[in-house]
Amino acid sequence: MANNVVRGVDKNVIPVIQTKVKKNIRPSQIILHVVLTLGAIIMIFPFLWTVSSSLKDISQIFLVPPAWIPNPVKWSNYMDSLTAMPFGRAYWNSFYITGLSVSATLLTASMAAYAFAKIRFPGANALFILFLATMMIPRQVTMIPLYIIMTKIGWLDSHLSLIVPGALFNAFAVFLLRQFIMGIPKELEEAAIIDGAGSFKIYWRIIMPLIRPALAAVGIFVFLGSWNNFLDALIFLNTPEKFTVPLLLNTFKGLYIADWALMMAGTTISVIPVLIIYIVAQKQIIEGVTLTGIK
Secondary structure (H helix, E strand, C coil), X not given: CHHHHHHHHHHHHHXXXXXXXXXCCCHHHHHHHXXXXXXXXXXXXXXXXXXXXXXXXXXXXXXXXXXXXCCCCCCXXXXXXXXXXXXXXXXXXXXXXXXXXXXXXXXXXXXXXHHHXXXXXXXXXXXXXXXXXXXXXXXXXXXXXXXXXXXXXXXXXXXXXXXXXXXXXXXXXXXXXXHHHCCCCHHHHHHHHHCCCCHHHHHHHHHHHHCHHHHHHHHHHHHHHHHCCCHHHHHHCCCHHHCCHHHHHHCCECCCXXXXXXHHHHHHHHXXXXXXXXXXXXXXXXXXXXXXXXX
């Protein structure tokens, strides 16, 4: 009897399940995937063109119609790009500025997010709305006041002018972390309070370990923003030894002529850390962005 039941399941139920799975693919899903694929191709086109141009000489870059495959391939562009400018120093500057910016932003933003999410004080919601409203202020509006402040405190032509402002005030990071922290059950805090834990101990021992996916997402966003930060470096830095990678790449462009081949080779080299970070941590990026939207 049991064998008949098993045979019945094998012959009748499984084909029905398989049929249902096949019918789940709708035309709208196919259209959506086609549109997303085309969008991905369009988005990756500039990067592929940069890599292709980095292996050409200057005469091939502006050919009409364009030539995608370099002929001949000039691998020497990469070595010439590294030796033409102090890329080693610029890489070190970008790495340590980005590392300090990420670490400091995660610390300050998580503290502010914990305060807005879990600590009740008068005017908390109004202050948070005001805090978020600063995201609507264009960056160009604050450039001159920030430049004056950096000049007054003696941070002009200093890396501190690139690290401290972003680390102390990042409304986007605070918003993402606050949304994540609000989803943590308050029973965990109550249990910690019963055990005698204070606010800082709850933040450090309970909240921080639970928001690691959100911290990873925010850290990667801050890394990308800091690594690609060209405008602030252009405004605050004057000494070539203090230049970051994006600012150093700009020196390939002269007043009347630009060495596009070397610039494209340097740009390709500068993208490598970003690609590595994304490939290694893409799971954390997706999880962090998804989970921070759940309240």
